[in-house]
Amino acid sequence: MEENWKKNLATDSYGNPARSISNLRLIFTLDENLSQIRYDTFCQDDVCFCPLFRNVNGNKIDEESAGKIQDYLERTYRIRLTQNKVFEILKTTSSERSFNPVxxxxxxxxxxxxxxxxxxxxxxxxxxxxxxxxxxxxxxxxxxxxxxxxxxxxxxxxxxxxxxxxxxxxxxxxxxxxxxxxxxxxxxxxxxxxxxxxxxxxxxxxxxxxxxxxxxxxxxxxxxxxxxxxxxxxxxxxxxxxxxxxxxxxxxxxxxxxxxxxxxxxxxxxxxxxxxxxxxxxxxxxxxxxxxxxxxxxxxxxxxxxxxxxxxxxxxxxxxxxxHSNIIVDPIMEDIEMYLEREVPMQYASWMIPTRLAYQKGAYSEPNSTMTSLNMVCARQIIEELPNDLVRRNPSKYTSQYINRLMSMFPNWKRSEQEKVKGLHPAYCDKTGRTKYPWVRVDAPSEESCATLPSELELPF
The missing domain is CATH 3.40.50 (Rossmann fold)
Known part of the structure; x- marks a missing residue:
């Protein structure tokens, strides 16, 4: 059987097997040692079940293994191949003997x-x-x-x-x-x-x-x-x-x-x-x-x-x-929830921060206004606008990072998938007018709301 397939190898002018693609496919497919190299579809690697080509790291084909294959081809068939050519031939021949060990x-x-x-x-x-x-x-x-x-x-x-x-x-x-x-x-x-x-x-x-x-x-x-x-x-x-x-x-x-x-x-x-x-x-x-x-x-x-x-x-x-969570129990959690759920006038987006805080504390109102929800906020905004003055009296505790941790506990709010988003008050934005990963309401409506600044309003800032 061995001699039969070898007789099909094309030869060069010296009678040695030619270094052709068809010859190499035959050799890598039918040689008793090279045919033991198979493709592991789980790890997506060529692996060798013949000890001739194993390396110090086991049976996965690597550069050391390729070097041994080069030597074997030259000694057995008088064919010289580069390592790249060895890997190229293996890509097709080993995959025909693929298996998934798991x-x-x-x-x-x-x-x-x-x-x-x-x-x-x-x-x-x-x-x-x-x-x-x-x-x-x-x-x-x-x-x-x-x-x-x-x-x-x-x-x-x-x-x-x-x-x-x-x-x-x-x-x-x-x-x-x-x-x-x-x-x-x-x-x-x-x-x-x-x-x-x-x-x-x-x-x-x-x-x-x-x-x-x-x-x-x-x-x-x-x-x-x-x-x-x-x-x-x-x-x-x-x-x-x-x-x-x-x-x-x-x-x-x-x-x-x-x-x-x-x-x-x-x-x-x-x-x-x-x-x-x-x-x-x-x-x-x-x-x-x-x-x-x-x-x-x-x-x-x-x-x-x-x-x-x-x-x-x-x-x-x-x-x-x-x-099993290390959720923080903080008295301002209730205040934050009330802040997030309180409806505000459409003009809220254009108000200065002191006016916003006064509204949140009940010291200012806009009668007969169209009301809407806050659908996008950031940690800095909560610190500045929360009616509970505790957050501003204790800045070492109530940092933006800490507020973000508290916000992560509200299931109806999530971080924006966009890194930088327009729409919040300039005090909460960078020089480009954007806020980094603000919090957005999960069920926020698609229409314009206080998540963005209404274009028809004349802004004082």
């Missing part, structure tokens, strides 16, 4: 019909046994399967386990992940590092909620978790390509109040755990059960299970999130 890992066994995944965190980590815990756990397992078989599918929830140190939280996630576990992810890393981490992993643990300590971190995390794909340039590639996400996130922490504010916290599916004896007592049983966990989850995935909680369970999950 799909194979998930589907290695047929489910025996015994439900297990809903109670895994209850059984091994001592979580409370209730319907919400069971449903969140089951959906997370199924989502992990869905992300592998349908990369980029919508799922941005993080299975989050707060509990004492040493009870096996990270061990649990590592044990169920096969070879595709990564616990080095941090929101504090640059975007490139974060993308590289999740591209090569399946179960990504955010250990101790790394890089998630401030309100700004929480905003960035919300945006990152919401994405279904990422863009990066693959190794030895020349163009930036889109990578559909094939991972799910888990988080572990020893803290109790770890969520920042209230904005975006719905993504954190929190299951408090207290442990269930020594890790060594249950680890062997867990590892034996892993194939059946994924077989069960794969069955649910093929049945079309939805990857979100029912509305009543969503409400219950939100209540648990509130219990």
């Amino acid at each position: 799909q194979e890992f998930i589907s290695q066994e047929t489910w025996d019909g015994q439900p297990r995944i809903a109670t895994t965190i209850i059984d091994y980590l001592g979580a409370e046994d209730n319907p919400l815990v069971r449903e969140q756990t089951k959906l997370w397992f199924v989502a992990a399967v869905a992300r592998v078989f349908n990369p980029g599918c919508k799922f941005d929830n993080v299975l989050t386990l707060p509990g004492p140190q040493g009870i096996g939280k990270s061990t649990f996630f590592k044990a169920i992940s096969g070879r595709w576990f990564n616990d080095s992810f941090s929101f504090a890393s640059g975007d490139k590092e974060k993308v590289e981490t999740i591209t090569n992993g399946w179960i990504i643990e955010i250990s101790e909620l790394n890089g998630l300590k401030r309100a700004n971190d929480a905003e960035a995390a919300k945006a990152f978790l919401s994405r279904c794909s990422d863009y990066m340039r693959p190794a030895y590639g020349h163009k930036v390509v889109e990578f559909m996400r094939h991972n799910v996130f888990a988080a572990t922490t020893n803290e109790t109040n770890f969520l920042q504010g209230d904005n975006g916290n719905r993504r954190w599916w929190i299951i408090p755990v207290k442990g269930n004896g020594h890790v060594s007592d249950w680890l062997d049983d867990l590892q034996r059960s892993v194939p059946q966990f994924w077989a069960e989850a794969y069955t649910y995935y093929k049945q079309g299970m939805k990857l979100y909680l029912a509305p009543d369970m969503e409400v219950e999950a939100n209540e648990i999130q509130m219990q």
Whole structure:
């Protein structure tokens, strides 16, 4: 068989195999060693199952591997290739032998019909046994399967386990992940590092909620978790390509109040755990059960299970999130809410700040005016216009940053998606007349309101 395909190689004037595309395709496809290089569609890398071309970092093809392939071609076929040419040929030939090791890992066994995944965190980590815990756990397992078989599918929830140190939280996630576990992810890393981490992993643990300590971190995390794909340039590639996400996130922490504010916290599916004896007592049983966990989850995935909680369970999950947030209890919260909900005259946009403050305190009014809502505000505006003088008497506490944290707790308000927006009083704008990331009402009407300065009004500033 070997001699048959080699006879099909075109030769040069010296009788050696010619360095033609057709020859190279035959060699890379049928050579007993080169044909063991396959394309891993999960990690999107060429991997080698022949020891001849492995490198110090394992079986992923890199420059060292390419050098060994060059040497092999010259010794075996008297063909000299550049490394770039080696990678170019591999792009087509290895992809014809593509495989997805995580799909194979998930589907290695047929489910025996015994439900297990809903109670895994209850059984091994001592979580409370209730319907919400069971449903969140089951959906997370199924989502992990869905992300592998349908990369980029919508799922941005993080299975989050707060509990004492040493009870096996990270061990649990590592044990169920096969070879595709990564616990080095941090929101504090640059975007490139974060993308590289999740591209090569399946179960990504955010250990101790790394890089998630401030309100700004929480905003960035919300945006990152919401994405279904990422863009990066693959190794030895020349163009930036889109990578559909094939991972799910888990988080572990020893803290109790770890969520920042209230904005975006719905993504954190929190299951408090207290442990269930020594890790060594249950680890062997867990590892034996892993194939059946994924077989069960794969069955649910093929049945079309939805990857979100029912509305009543969503409400219950939100209540648990509130219990684990470091939300500030501040007496001016009520004042801010009243300020945000109070209707104001259309002329309000053109008033000077002292007039606005007088109106908010009830010392000034505009009878028979058309009323409207404040649909866009900023922290500086709240500090200057809130009727409660406490915010102005205590500037060291009531900074713009602090007010922004308080604003993040109002579910009907969100930061503008635009970095700089026109429309607020000049005192709250930069030199270009814009405000950086103001707060906008979620259900604001599209028509002109006090979110913008009415053009027909004569402004005194």
